[in-house]
Amino acid sequence: MAYGAPRTHDLSPATFEKLRQTSTATLTSQLLKRGFRNVFLGGLQALRPDLRMVGYAFTLRYAPTREDVGFEVEYDNETNVQRLAVEAIGEDEVLVIDARGETRAASFGHILATRIKNRGAAGLVSDGALRDTPAFREMEFPTYIKAPHATTSSVVHYPVDMNVPVGCGGVLVMPGDVVVGDAEGVVVIPARIAESVAQDAFEQELLEEFVLSKVRAGSSIKGVYPPDEKTLAEYSEWRRRSGEDS
Ligand SMILES: O=C([O-])CC(=O)C(=O)O
Ligand SMILES: [Mg+2]
Numbered sequence: 001m002a003y004g005a006p007r008t009h010d011l012s013p014a015t016f017e018k019l020r021q022t023s024t025a026t027l028t029s030q031l032l033k034r035g036f037r038n039v040f041l042g043g044l045q046a047l048r049p050d051l052r053m054v055g056y057a058f059t060l061r062y063a064p065t066r067e068d069v070g071f072e073v074e075y076d077n078e079t080n081v082q083r084l085a086v087e088a089i090g091e092d093e094v095l096v097i098d099a100r101g102e103t104r105a106a107s108f109g110h111i112l113a114t115r116i117k118n119r120g121a122a123g124l125v126s127d128g129a130l131r132d133t134p135a136f137r138e139m140e141f142p143t144y145i146k147a148p149h150a151t152t153s154s155v156v157h158y159p160v161d162m163n164v165p166v167g168c169g170g171v172l173v174m175p176g177d178v179v180v181g182d183a184e185g186v187v188v189i190p191a192r193i194a195e196s197v198a199q200d201a202f203e204q205e206l207l208e209e210f211v212l213s214k215v216r217a218g219s220s221i222k223g224v225y226p227p228d229e230k231t232l233a234e235y236s237e238w239r240r241r242s243g244e245d246s
Helices: 013-021 024-033 081-086 110-118 191-216 229-241
Strands: 053-064 093-098 123-126 143-145 157-162 166-168 171-173 178-182 185-189
Touching: 013 053, 013 191, 024 178, 024 185, 024 191, 053 081, 053 166, 081 110, 081 157, 093 166, 093 178, 123 178, 171 185, 185 191, 191 229
Parallel strands: 053 093, 093 123, 123 143
Antiparallel strands: 053 157, 053 178, 166 171, 178 185
């Protein structure tokens, strides 16, 4: 069992800030331009849609419980992989739980979430259920789940490994991948391309802001969305005037 998130690429503070400002929709478009089609985690809802999330994936994988394996009433902090993950996760990491879409019991709760938040974690993502969801809605902690369920996890599944490649919401998540969340959901960005994706996404949103202002003002989408050369020239002028170019 591998412990500790292997972080292959550390993002600059500027990139972190850009990712915090760009939407997951824009990020999926930039990833698609680079050939990545399956990067948005399907079927998840934000419990705190008002918060943005940016961090590195720390993964946790669950498997179904059997009558003789995995079921615990009192969790053992020395051996239970979920509990070991809680005390291993680090600063700026997002706990990504592969719960196989299982929603007949929780995969995490709010006391454990409070602990990982205090360890500096940047958020929590599970493609299964969570318990204590009323408390999660009060916590300043970005959290994404498939559904609420009050029953504790080991009734249907148990944690078997951490920091291994997992599937979450139908998407591959590698430890150390960059994970970004907004009100729409969660997107995973391979760490080695995250800087360039962030830069191009930021540029795309500036251009879209200009395009939207024209469409709002009554312009047709023809020649505007996507922009032709005339619109791009107007955009350059608009950027110069709004002081975006230094
Ligand atoms: O039993 C659990 O699944 C954990 C729990 O409720 C919590 O962390 O508050
Ligand atoms: Mg609880």
